[in-house]
Amino acid sequence: MTxxxxxxxxxxxxxxxxxxxxxxxxxxxxxxxxxxxxxxIIVAAAAxxxxxxxxxxxxxxxxxxxxVAMAVEMAMGFAVTTAxxxxxxxxxxxxxGDLKG
Amino acid sequence: xxxxxxxxxxxxxxxxxxxxFRCDSMARATxxxxxxxxxxxxxxxxxxxxxxxxxxxxxMIMEMVVMAVFMIAYMMNPAGLMPMSMxxxxxxxxxxxxxxxxxxxxxxxxxxxxDRRGGPPPDTTVQVGRALMGGQMLTMIVLGxxxxxxxxxxxxxxxxxxxxxxxxxxxxxxxxxxxVGGGVGR
Numbered sequence: 001m002t003x004x005x006x007x008x009x010x011x012x013x014x015x016x017x018x019x020x021x022x023x024x025x026x027x028x029x030x031x032x033x034x035x036x037x038x039x040x041i042i043v044a045a046a047a048x049x050x051x052x053x054x055x056x057x058x059x060x061x062x063x064x065x066x067x068v069a070m071a072v073e074m075a076m077g078f079a080v081t082t083a084x085x086x087x088x089x090x091x092x093x094x095x096x097g098d099l100k101g
Numbered sequence: 102x103x104x105x106x107x108x109x110x111x112x113x114x115x116x117x118x119x120x121x122f123r124c125d126s127m128a129r130a131t132x133x134x135x136x137x138x139x140x141x142x143x144x145x146x147x148x149x150x151x152x153x154x155x156x157x158x159x160x161m162i163m164e165m166v167v168m169a170v171f172m173i174a175y176m177m178n179p180a181g182l183m184p185m186s187m188x189x190x191x192x193x194x195x196x197x198x199x200x201x202x203x204x205x206x207x208x209x210x211x212x213x214x215x216d217r218r219g220g221p222p223p224d225t226t227v228q229v230g231r232a233l234m235g236g237q238m239l240t241m242i243v244l245g246x247x248x249x250x251x252x253x254x255x256x257x258x259x260x261x262x263x264x265x266x267x268x269x270x271x272x273x274x275x276x277x278x279x280x281v282g283g284g285v286g287r
Contacts, residue, residue, distance in 0.1 A: 001107040004209050006148070009111040011205035013141070015198045016118040023194035024122070025187045028172055032134050035164075036118050039141040042157065043114075050148040055219025057232030061240055063145065063153045064233065067160060068244045072251045074164050078171055079258035086261065091175045094189060 003051035007044060014040030025092045027084075031077040035070060042066045107147045114140035127172035135165035152226040 013036055020033025042063050049059025081091060090096050117137030124130040138161040146154025188194075222228045233241045 001104055001111070003214065005111070006107075006144070007209040008206055009114065009144070011202055011209065012115050013118055013137070014205065015202035016115065016122070018201055019194050019198035020122045022197060023188045023191050025189055028127075028168065028175060029122070029130070029187065032121055032130065032168070035134060036121065036137065039114070039118075039138050043141055043144055046145040046148040046150055046153070049150065050221075051217060052215060053218055054149070054221035057228045057237070060150060060153060060225070060229040061232055061237045063150070063157075064229065065240065065244060067153075067157060068248065070164070071160065072247060074168070075251050075255040076258075078167070079255035081171065081175060082259045085175055092187075 003047055006047035006051070010040040010044035010047065012040070013037070013043060025094050027077065027081045027091055027093060027096075030093065031073065034073055034077075038066050038070050038073070107144060110140040110143045110147065113137070114144065128169055131165050131169040131172055134168075135161060138165070149221055150225050150229075152229065 017033045017036025017038075017040060020036060021030050022033075024030050024033060045059045045062040045066065048062075053059065084090050084096055088096070114137045117133045117135075117140065120133035121130045121137065124133060139158050142154045142157035142161065144154075145157055
């Protein structure tokens with residue numbers, strides 16, 4: 001695997017996740033899309049570390065931050081889903097009109 | 102073998118990612134995402150970061166099991182017994198994500214990337230540990246606060262009634278007889 005191929009894999013994961021985050025109606029499925037996008041970022045950071053700057057730890061720190069972002073996104077996503085389901089019996093974004101800006 | 106395994110993992114990661122949005126069953130979608138993210142972890146390990154790869158895989162297993170429970174609890178078609186579509190603006194989303202993919206791939210091939218500087222240390226886990234407890238300490242502190250805020254925020258959001266909902270801001274108020282109707286003065 002070359003640097004370019006790994007980056008293409010990361011771009012593919014990010015784009016598939018973006019499609020899910022934009023197109024899905026269910027809040028939990030949107031969260032799945034965001035997870036895939038962050039997965040792409042993890043692969044890209046690992047590729048940058050391995051192929052460009054393995055002597056420094058910056059790529060690894062980006063991966064740690066991305067993994068934390070995944071955990072935060074899941075926890076807050078489930079909490080928001082629970083809150084809005086309890087309040088409105090809603091688990092679809094199209095029905096959550098209260099959140100419209 | 103050294104180049105075949107990352108390629109196989111990469112293809113599986115992409116296929117799993119696509120399957121997530123193609124499955125009718127929510128449980129199957131969750132496990133497709135688990136497959137995809139485990140392959141991401143495997144890819145990270147094969148790129149020379151075994152610690153972060155294993156952490157990613159372990160975290161994803163736990164996350165996806167929790168997600169499967171939430172999927173089955175909340176969603177309308179958990180078993181996928183009826184084919185259904187839960188998409189809105191499919192064409193626009195496809196166009197936008199395809200454009201983003203094309204732009205990213207163009208950037209990957211057009212940007213003059215710098216040459217590799219230095220080599221990996223003998224132990225990459227020590228490298229990230231030293232960075233997080235040394236030069237990147239501020240990053241680690243911020244991540245810690247973010248996680249603490251998430252724990253508090255998620256608990257507050259997910260709790261049906263909080264202390265203030267039941268007792269108001271009078272801290273010395275006597276405990277009401279349960280069950281209460283809920284809310285101050287309600």
